[in-house]
Amino acid sequence: MHSDLPPGQRLIDKLPRFGLGKFAHRFPNTDNAAEIDIGGDVGQPVKLSIPFGDLNRVVQVSDFHCVTTWTACGISWSGFRFSEFYKELVVNLAQPEPSVEFVVFGGQDGYKVGMHLEDLLASDVLLADRLDGQALPIAHGAPLRLVAPAHYGYKSIKHLSRIEFWCKEHAYQHAGFKFMDHPRARVEFEERGTGLPGRVYRWLYRPLVKSTRRKFAKALAEHIS
Ligand SMILES: Nc1nc2c(c(=O)[nH]1)N[C@H]1C(S)=C(S)[C@@H](COP(=O)(O)O)O[C@H]1N2
Numbered sequence: 420m421h422s423d424l425p426p427g428q429r430l431i432d433k434l435p436r437f438g439l440g441k442f443a444h445r446f447p448n449t450d451n452a453a454e455i456d457i458g459g460d461v462g463q464p465v466k467l468s469i470p471f472g473d474l475n476r477v478v479q480v481s482d483f484h485c486v487t488t489w490t491a492c493g494i495s496w497s498g499f500r501f502s503e504f505y506k507e508l509v510v511n512l513a514q515p516e517p518s519v520e521f522v523v524f525g526g527q528d529g530y531k532v533g534m535h536l537e538d539l540l541a542s543d544v545l546l547a548d549r550l551d552g553q554a555l556p557i558a559h560g561a562p563l564r565l566v567a568p569a570h571y572g573y574k575s576i577k578h579l580s581r582i583e584f585w586c587k588e589h590a591y592q593h594a595g596f597k598f599m600d601h602p603r604a605r606v607e608f609e610e611r612g613t614g615l616p617g618r619v620y621r622w623l624y625r626p627l628v629k630s631t632r633r634k635f636a637k638a639l640a641e642h643i644s
């Protein structure tokens with residue numbers, strides 16, 4: 420079963436709370452009703468409330484691949500297809516320019532990441548608000564997160580609060596160093612970052628996994644106590 424993991428990935432048994440160290444101590448506001456701001460090259464900036472009642476709810480079981488080489492298999496998400504969200508809600512309500520190609524996401528914790536619209540329209544890309552049949556926990560991105568299984572986990576933004584649609588590739592402040600981001604970050608092609616071969620990142624990142632997991636778990640335990 421696990422012999423077909425993507426190149427350089429290793430199986431772990433449970434999805435950990437994870438990310439770049441500086442985000443370990445940042446948490447979403449869970450007091451207010453959750454809304455997503457839509458902006459960029461659009462005719463009408465809008466706020467959309469979660470859950471998106473008009474869209475079809477889908478359940479998807481998929482594997483999750485972190486760029487630091489861990490993979491968690493068979494994660495059960497529930498939410499809305501990004502393609503449907505875009506075509507039904509964004510196009511109708513925000514009226515983006517027809518030539519929109521690039522999307523910048525922002526999280527409540529200050530995290531930002533960009534993706535090509537074409538990659539986001541794949542049928543396995545979700546905006547998820549449930550995990551294992553329960554409301555999405557803080558650990559994994561409450562109130563809403565992106566799930567893009569074909570791309571490294573750093574594209575699957577948690578605590579989503581803002582989406583910008585742009586006609587051209589749009590500069591954004593990546594949370595880490597520039598070499599850590601790849602515009603597509605496809606797992607299949609080991610596009611871990613920009614500038615170095617995919618295999619080199621394995622050796623850079625692998626030693627950091629254990630301590631990062633510990634740091635994120637400890638910060639969450641302190642936050643909820
Ligand atoms: N807002 C936000 N989204 C984020 C991160 C983060 O720190 N903040 N970390 C990214 C990274 S590197 C990974 S591997 C996944 C981890 O998701 P998990 O904590 O549910 O395992 O979230 C991604 N999305």
Ligand SMILES: [Mo]
Pocket residue numbers: 437438485486487572573
């Ligand atoms: Mo990651």
